[in-house]
Amino acid sequence: MALIRSVFQDELDSVSQSLVELCEKVAGTIQKATESILTSDLKLAEEIIASDVSIDDFQHDLDARIIDIVARQQPVASDLRALATALRMSADLERMGDMAHHVAKITRLRHPESAIPAELHPIFDALGKAAEKIAKKTAVVIGTRDTNMALEIERDDDEIDDLHRQLISALVAPNWKHGVETAVDLTLLGRYYERYADHAVSVSRRVYFLVTGKFA
Numbered sequence: 001m002a003l004i005r006s007v008f009q010d011e012l013d014s015v016s017q018s019l020v021e022l023c024e025k026v027a028g029t030i031q032k033a034t035e036s037i038l039t040s041d042l043k044l045a046e047e048i049i050a051s052d053v054s055i056d057d058f059q060h061d062l063d064a065r066i067i068d069i070v071a072r073q074q075p076v077a078s079d080l081r082a083l084a085t086a087l088r089m090s091a092d093l094e095r096m097g098d099m100a101h102h103v104a105k106i107t108r109l110r111h112p113e114s115a116i117p118a119e120l121h122p123i124f125d126a127l128g129k130a131a132e133k134i135a136k137k138t139a140v141v142i143g144t145r146d147t148n149m150a151l152e153i154e155r156d157d158d159e160i161d162d163l164h165r166q167l168i169s170a171l172v173a174p175n176w177k178h179g180v181e182t183a184v185d186l187t188l189l190g191r192y193y194e195r196y197a198d199h200a201v202s203v204s205r206r207v208y209f210l211v212t213g214k215f216a
Contacts, residue, residue, distance in 0.1 A: 008073050008079070011065075012079065012082060015069070015083070016142065017143070019062070019086060019089055019090060020139050020143045021058075022055070022058055022059060022090065022093045022094075023093055023136075023138050024136070025055055025097065026093055026096040026097045026100065026135055027136045027139065029052075029055070029097055030096070030099070030100040030128060030131045030193075030196060032048050032100075033048045033101075033103035034103065034125070034128025034132075036103070037104070037115055037116060037189065038114075038116065038121055038128075040107060040110070040111055040112060040114045040115075041107070042108060042112070044104075045104040045105070045111070046108065049105060052097055052098065056097070059090050059091070059094040066086055067087075069083060081213075082210055085207075085210045088202075088206055089142070089207075092199040092203045092206075093199070095199050099192045099195050099196040099199070100192075102188070102192045103192050103193075106188065106189060109185075115185050115189070116186065117182065120170060120186065123163055123166055123167050123170075124189070126163050127160065127190075128193075130159045130160050130163065130197070131196050131197055134157065134197050134200045134201075135200055138200045138203050138204055141153065141203075142207060145211050147208050147211050147212060150204040150205070150207050150208040150216065151204075151216060153200060153204040154205075154216070157198070157201050160194060161194070161197075163193075164194050167186060171186060171187065204216075
């Protein structure tokens with residue numbers, strides 16, 4: 001029985017490590033997607049767009065492993081909660097990858113022109129750095145189950161929200177001079193970063209619930 005439990009624990013640890021790896025992958029994609037949109041780098045944008053397939057495949061494989069563990073081990077109580085939570089977290093992480101993919105697609109759509117006016121580059125540079133920071137911290141939260149850090153991520157998301165408000169203020173200002181098409185692009189881009197961070201917050205909340213049994 002002890003050996004069976006040990007094997008099961010190894011499988012649970014492997015799931016947790018795979019979630020960390022997936023989170024690190026999507027942290028890298030948002031960083032590269034931001035670089036592509038700020039520099040109009042088509043090659044980098046195409047790399048991010050293509051990498052979304054591997055992120056999807058990674059998530060699908062992980063979900064299949066989790067379902068297989070549930071079928072074979074028939075876990076109960078905290079073990080079942082851990083596996084069910086892992087399925088939800090993998091979905092959130094995959095959606096984070098989708099947000100980076102969407103950013104890169106706007107780079108490609110507007111290439112060789114820049115999708116972002118020069119005066120708004122600082123906002124998007126800050127959005128990219130904040131999003132990457134949140135994702136990297138989320139990976140640590142998944143790996144360590146640090147509930148205090150999990151709560152910090154929701155506060156870190158306030159930075160993204162503030163930057164998003166700054167962007168919207170610029171778009172609706174009376175002196176906006178870049179036209180409707182650019183305004184639409186920037187509205188979508190701002191939303192992608194906001195949703196990216198929201199999914200990271202969702203993951204951190206699930207870790208908090210997994211550890212405490214309570215919703216943050």
